[in-house]
Amino acid sequence: MMTTRDSFPLIRAIADRVSVRQFKPTPIPEEHLRAMLSAAIQAPSAGNRQPWRFLVVRNPGLRQRLAQAAHGQSFVAAAPVAVVILADLPRTxxxxxxxxxxxxxxxxxxxxxxxxxxxxxxxxxxxxxxxAFAEDQAAAALDLPSALRPVAIIAVGVPAGVTRARERRPLEEVVEFRD
Ligand SMILES: Cc1cc2nc3c(=O)[nH]c(=O)nc-3n(C[C@H](O)[C@H](O)[C@H](O)COP(=O)(O)O)c2cc1C
Known part of the structure; x- marks a missing residue:
C-alpha cells in the first residue's frame, strides 16, 4: 500500500533528513549547490526583506578555521562544503x-x-x-562586517555511512488542539 511518505517527495525528504557528521570528501557540483541555495531563498521572510546572505566555503583552510570556531567540531572541515548563513541585520x-x-x-x-x-x-x-560556534572567531575568519551576523554553519557532503534517526517527542506531548 502507498503511504503518505512514499507519495510525497517533500514528506519523504523531511522524514529522511538526519544530522550527518561523517562525510566523504567527494566534491559537490556547483549545480547542486545552486539548487540548495535557490531553495533557501524561496523561504518566507518578514516583510519579504530577505535578510540572508550565504557564504559557500569550499576553501579547506577556511573550513579548518570554522571548525576551530565551532569548538573543534572537525566534521565542519571534513565536509567538502560549509555554508555559512549570515543575517543582514540592517535589512530588517x-x-x-x-x-x-x-x-x-x-x-x-x-x-x-x-x-x-x-x-x-x-x-x-x-x-x-x-x-555552536564562537561568532567572533567565525566573523574574523570570514572577515565579516559587524552588520552581518553569522547564525549557522551548515556542513554539506556525501554521507559516509548510515546515520540513525533520533527520536522525537510524540505529538501527544507537544500538540494541543483547541476546538
Ligand atoms: C540551532 C541548531 C544548532 C545546532 N548545533 C549543532 C552543533 O553545533 N553541532 C552538532 O553536531 N549538531 C548541531 N545541531 C544538530 C542537532 O543536534 C540535531 O538536529 C538534533 O540532535 C536532532 O537530530 P537530527 O538532526 O538527526 O534529527 C544543531 C541544530 C540546530 C537546529
Missing part, C-alpha cells in the same frame, strides 16, 4: 527595529536553512546544522 532593522534584529532575522534565516537542508537531502547529500 530599517523596517522592524529591534523585533526585526532579535526575532525576524533569525526566523527568516532559519526558514532558509531548513529549505537548504531538505533540498540537500533530496539530492542525496547529508547536512549538519552547526549553531
Amino acid at each position: 532593522e530599517s523596517r522592524y527595529g529591534s523585533r526585526g534584529t532579535s526575532l525576524y532575522a533569525l526566523q527568516d534565516t532559519a526558514a532558509a536553512i531548513q529549505n537548504l537542508l531538505l533540498t540537500a537531502v533530496s539530492l542525496g547529500y547529508g547536512t549538519c546544522w552547526v549553531g
